[in-house]
Amino acid sequence: MSSISDIIERYLKKILNESDSGVIEIKRSELADTFQCVPSQINYVISTRFTIEKGYIVESKRGGGGFIRIQKVRLKTPRDTFEDLLQKIGDHIPQITAEHVISRLLEENLMTPREALLMRRLVSRETLQLPIPLRDQMRARMMRMMITTIFTSKGE
Incomplete structure (x- = not known):
């Protein structure tokens, strides 16, 4: 069963894909009414699932x-x-940002689900059991190498 966050994300991606301009404007309160949730739920979905690392630009204007x-x-x-x-x-790169980059590669069909799973496991904190500054540096080196390999193998 999908969570409300998954449902909202799918809805936003659907209308974004249907948009000729590749841009959508929504009202937080109207979307919250549509999904019968609090506006902060909409904020959560947008701030965690529509990040620059995932390939989105989000602009927000508050008020009436x-x-x-x-x-x-x-x-x-x-x-x-x-x-x-x-x-x-x-x-x-911290783990959450690395996961966003991997999600973007998967969404843009630049890697298979299996490659994404392998990459996620390889750069996880469970695999990279090092002190944080070193872990984030090692994760970045590994991500750069894997992405270079993916793009090189696709003829770039």
């Missing part, structure tokens, strides 16, 4: 005429995507 604008980042070439991902990873 407030809205939330969600835009799917569409990069022109696989090379642009590759460079964007390497830039987001940087020299260190």
Whole structure:
């Protein structure tokens, strides 16, 4: 059974995919009414599932005429995507951000579900049992190498 967060995420992605412009504007309160949840649930879904690492830009305006604008980042070439991902990873990356990057690769069909599972397990804190600064640096090095391998194997 899906959680309310999963249902809201699927709904937002569906209307985003149906949008010709690749941008949607929603009202937090109206969406909360639609799904019979509190507005903070909408905030949670947007802040955790529509991140820049996952390939989304979110803009929010509060107040009476407030809205939330969600835009799917569409990069022109696989090379642009590759460079964007390497830039987001940087020299260190926490586990949650790494998981967002992996989700983006999976959603954009740049890796298989099996590859995503392997990558998640490899960069998990359970695998990388090191002190935090070193763990985040090691995770970034591993992510950069795996992403380079994925893009190289796809002809880039």
